[in-house]
């Protein structure tokens with residue numbers, strides 16, 4: 001059995017816990033319950049003829065009250081950078097976390113998830129805003145933990161890249 | 166070649182780790198106490214795997230990764246992957262064999278029944294054993310959760326509020342901008358009419374119309390300027406090229422422009438100059454804004470000036486500053502209003518029919534040029550406002 005660690009990184013309240021819940025088929029809850037420390041979920045996948053267990057490290061959101069501990073990233077095979085598409089500032093935060101993760105782990109696979117895609121009318125992120133992420137090798141996916149749109153696809157796509165380096 | 170005698174035949178292989186003494190038996194009462202504490206007690210074996218010492222707490226069976234064959238030592242990170250990031254620290258303590266216990270941070274594991282377990286690990290070297298305790302940390306989790314939750318919800322509310330305010334300001338800005346549009350047309354028409362006026366009465370009405378149109382235009386520009394001032398800090402004088410302007414000419418123009426309005430109200434408007442005042446009086450200021458500052462002060466004075474009273478504009482050069490003082494014979498400014506006089510949106514009985522932006526605009530505009538404004542007389546003595554502008558050399 002192959003096992004890989006994937007971190008969910010991003011500012012607070014962007015939907016990391018909600019996405020993790022979707023990944024493991026727990027129902028979506030509209031209620032916000034901030035994560036303390038880290039929450040670890042397991043997702044079993046059968047990909048390219050192999051059984052794979054993903055350890056999903058759903059990290060506490062970073063802000064001025066709580067910093068993501070660098071040691072928590074240790075051993076990650078990849079990560080999901082999560083942004084709240086209705087809060088522009090969370091994109092800047094994601095860029096900082098991305099730089100920190102690449103500095104610690106090297107150029108490992110990642111994806112940028114622009115979450116809350118169901119809230120199109122409050123959307124605050126334009127294509128131009130995404131330019132720092134262009135050509136960095138990580139796909140940019142619009143997801144909704146609420147409707148489930150592109151959630152599984154994003155995880156499977158990253159898992160594929162973990163298996164075929 | 167002589168070979169030196171050797172003492173051993175084979176190169177020394179790394180010594181195998183000394184096996185620790187067997188764990189002492191746990192007294193049954195002590196075991197019961199431990200069980201009641203709901204603590205999972207593990208002992209590190211010499212090979213780095215872990216075995217469960219005392220009876221396992223009930224919560225363990227709820228974890229999705231348990232139970233399997235628990236009677237044999239197992240790799241701890243298979244069961245608790247979180248420990249991977251903390252174990253190196255614990256290993257160091259166990260290797261040293263002494264020292265105070267160390268604790269991991271909190272982490273959360275989902276259970277089979279869909280609830281969460283909040284856990285904390287402790288490393289403890291005791292009687293030559295490397296012990297690892299894992300316990301539920303619900304109380305700590307709840308305490309931290311409540312504090313952080315509140316802080317973050319407030320931050321989200323704050324972000325939302327700021328966004329709402331900025332959206333409203335943009336809307337207001339657009340509305341005011343649009344209101345200014347037709348004014349230029351109205352003024353143009355009035356100017357044509359002024360040239361065609363048939364008699365003195367026509368002329369008077371047209372002039373009044375022009376005066377009011379001019380006032381409205383200045384009011385709108387003031388509001389737009391105040392909006393624009395929200396971005397850069399109004400505290401420091403702007404570091405860019407400082408324009409200069411002749412204060413004396415500017416005062417004369419404004420006084421002339423307002424003379425008809427004073428006439429209409431039956432109030433007098435006079436200008437005094439200190440002895441030795443040199444023309445031109447160059448100051449750091451931008452012409453159109455300086456005019457609006459003066460219009461604001463004089464229109465305020467006019468609003469409070471009783472019939473048949475006099476409003477005096479006094480120009481003075483104190484060596485460092487050029488000063489303009491505007492004095493009326495009205496009721497003056499109540500002391501309780503003074504502290505907020507130059508803030509945004511002050512209104513109330515004292516300032517009927519005002520947008521509450523005029524004096525605020527004066528203050529931020531003057532401060533940007535390194536000047537200032539003050540109210541130098543209080544209730545009972547009439548209103549008196551003094552502005553000070555930095556002296557300048559003429560703009561090339």
Ligand SMILES: Nc1nc2c(ncn2[C@@H]2O[C@H](COP(=O)(O)OP(=O)(O)OP(=O)(O)O)[C@@H](O)[C@H]2O)c(=O)[nH]1
Nearest residue numbers: 012013014015016017018030035061116144145146
């Ligand atoms: N409309 C909508 N709401 C979402 C979506 N994803 C998450 N939310 C809501 O956003 C809030 C925050 O979601 P969480 O999943 O707790 O966010 P988080 O990133 O784990 O937050 P922290 O643990 O504090 O870092 C909750 O109220 C969710 O219901 C989404 O795709 N659409």
Ligand SMILES: [Mg+2]
Nearest residue numbers: 016017034035
């Ligand atoms: Mg969370």
